[in-house]
Amino acid sequence: NAGVTQTPKFQVLKTGQSMTLQCAQDMNHEYMSWYRQDPGMGLRLIHYSVGAGITDQGEVPNGYNVSRSTTEDFPLRLLSAAPSQTSVYFCASSYAGGQPQHFGDGTRLSIL
């Protein structure tokens, strides 16, 4: 049972490049979310999804895009990378909103 799997684990990008962070869960959870974690800021919600085909913005959505075509997958796209997006990104899932979430081990992203 893999839980929440995030790929890649590390990535370095140049300003202006685009990329997709992958997230997959095998627990049949309806609720999935993306956070970024910066020193002293805790976890901040970027986007979330309450089920396939349904997504909404969180606290810091600008510069990021998501879609949810299946229950299992919830990719996060950086449209045009900026140095301010250097962070650690976590994907999480739960069977419903408000319930304890299971987290992946993160993607460490550096943008030069």
Next chain:
Amino acid sequence: QKEVEQDPGPLSVPEGAIVSLNCTYSNSAFQYFMWYRQYSRKGPELLMYTYSSGNKEDGRFTAQVDKSSKYISLFIRDSQPSDSATYLCAMPTDSWGKLQFGAGTQVVVTP
């Protein structure tokens, strides 16, 4: 003002001591409270999940909720070096269940 406030520490204690962590929150409508533990370079993992005011115990961990003061606490008894981690409080903030996290408190337990 953030909805959830948590002292970032670091908090350094000797092995065997009691670790006391706390969070304050501003919205009296919050009803569910969670504590997560995060080891370095890992994702957060759920430690405790509580609903009502009062205490909940799980092994060496005790979660305490005081809704009248909008204050939650986590106590770790007989602390071990393996308890060295960052501890984050979290609570659902709206009907969609979006979680608001505290900034996390770094705990270091020295042998």
